[in-house]
Amino acid sequence: MNTIRREQKAGIYMGFLSAAGWILVLICMFFLTPPEHYLLYFMLVIFLGFTEYFPLPVWKGSSSLSFPIIFSLDLVFGFPAIIFSYALVVMTVNLLHRRPLRIILFNPAQLVISYAAAKGAAVLFFSGGFFADHLVPMSELAVLIVLFYLINNFLVDIVLWIRPQPYRFSVWMQKWASEVFSAFISFFYISLMFFLGSQENRGNLDVFAAFFFFSPLVGLSLLSSTIARLKIEKNRLNAMFSFTKDLNQTVHTAEWKDGLTNHIQELFHAQAVFLIRKEGNWKFDFKDGMTADTDKPLESAHVGEIKDVLVIENRKKMSGPLDYYFHKGIRSVVYSPLTLEDDCIGVLAVGRTRTYSFEPQDIRSIATLANQLAVALKTKSLITEQKEKRVLEERNRIAREIHDGVAQTLAGAVMNLETAKKKFSEKPDEALLLMDRSLHGLRGGLKQVRESIYALRPKPTERVTLQEAIQKRVEIIRNQQTFSLDFEVRGNPFPMPLYVEKVMFDTFQESIQNTIKHGQATKAEVLLSYQSEHVLLKIKDNGQGFSLYDAILKSKNEPHFGLLSMNEEAEEIEGSLQIDSKPGEGTEISLTVPIEKMRGDEEND
Incomplete structure (x- = not known):
């Protein structure tokens, strides 16, 4: 399957880049020297951790405001110290976020490679060395910053282009806009640092000056990260509102399943999704994406294991109750039951090709979708029952009308004709009168029959x-x-x-x-x-x-x-x-x- 091949290619690329980055870190470890100012070093490393832990969230990634701190660490403590410290801090942040191993290794590697490549290119570009006589002209600083963000984003873009998930131009523009903002802040902050300091004491940055100078940057990082996350949640809520609105409008039509699939793809970028529902026996309402082609019947025992939202972060380490309905390329799955009044009426399952890929907000959103689906499907069931009841009531009404109207008229006409037959030879006048009454009754009965037929005909x-x-x-x-x-x-x-x-x-x-x-x-x-x-x-x-x-x-x-x-x-x-x-x-x-x-x-x- 093309999706799996693209995921494999992305994995190979990430593995190669991770290996190169960590080799660079190991090489730098051999050139490490103890810092002269331990307190200043640890303070900058802590600030670096804050800016990396609270980045600006962008689609499928993040953009931090940490470059001024990275630059200062390099300027004061040297290139090996910043490479080692940068990799260690980013790896720790990824561990705290409980990200998968490939991300824990890849993110630090691509960042240190980006900085090393940017600095090396800047040194080659400018004669005399990049930090010659501690002189950092604004042109050299601008080149370093631009190269760092260009290389870093290019390395990340390659992964996003290879992966099967859609990477639209509008999303690419949004990500680059965030990176340009970060680059501008970095240039402004470092320029301000050199403007405020003297040429002689740039390398002797003290603890108090570092604290007061970089505290606003950390505060800006916290504030920007919070605002950006609130914006993401707002967009998610808008998408959820659109989903629930469309679901309520289309659940009674044949197209509701297509709409549901599209919304799930938009919200979660899932590679597999299916919905099973209980109608007597368990059955699939729909399957989409990388689901397994199997005729294995659904068993109540397996579905019954899903009492609450169940998250399978890595299918190789933990199996799910309905694993055999997913393609082996699906690595993580979320099962969410559709529950009404403690009765499970269905299960919504969403899968991705990457392990540990569902964030807590994704899981909450899937559970919300499942709850909304439960209400909508129950409503659809009640409406269907109501329509069937109306059809039954209409049939009973027509049956009563026929019984009380046409049937009685025909019975009366038959009795009159039988009486007329007996009186025809002895009392022909009375027999004719009875026959006229019967004829009149039959005509009335014919009219009633036609009216009943018209009532049963489809409307134009x-x-x-x-x-x-x-x-x-x-x-x-x-x-x-x-x-x-x-x-x-x-x-x-x-x-x-x-x-x-x-x-x-x-x-x-x-x-x-x-x-x-x-x-x-x-x-x-x-x-x-x-x-x-x-x-x-x-x-x-x-x-x-x-x-x-x-x-x-x-x-x-x-x-x-x-x-x-x-x-x-x-x-x-x-x-x-x-x-x-x-x-x-x-x-x-x-x-x-x-x-x-x-x-x-x-x-x-």
């Missing part, structure tokens, strides 16, 4: 889109009526929930029927407009119009769709029905449905 908008259903109905009316009927569609049509399309189509059809039956219009216009915030349906005619007050009173007493029913249907879809009509001035009916209220629903009742 279930077979085609709303605009197509209206267009088809307009063509039928044009062929049957003599007045002019125009239909216009504006904007970019998009699918809406079927129950919304049904109400809009029924409103159109009832309005046109009222125009034909009562309006005495010669022309009608229908507009269907898809706008940025709502969808508008407008029917306007040049008929005789009517009094809205009188029509509402009439609608209360007549068992048909009517104005009140049209308004009730509009309220059910959270739409707004507006009727503008006066006697002799025609009628305009507008139905407005907000897009925000119906986004995400794609199935009607």
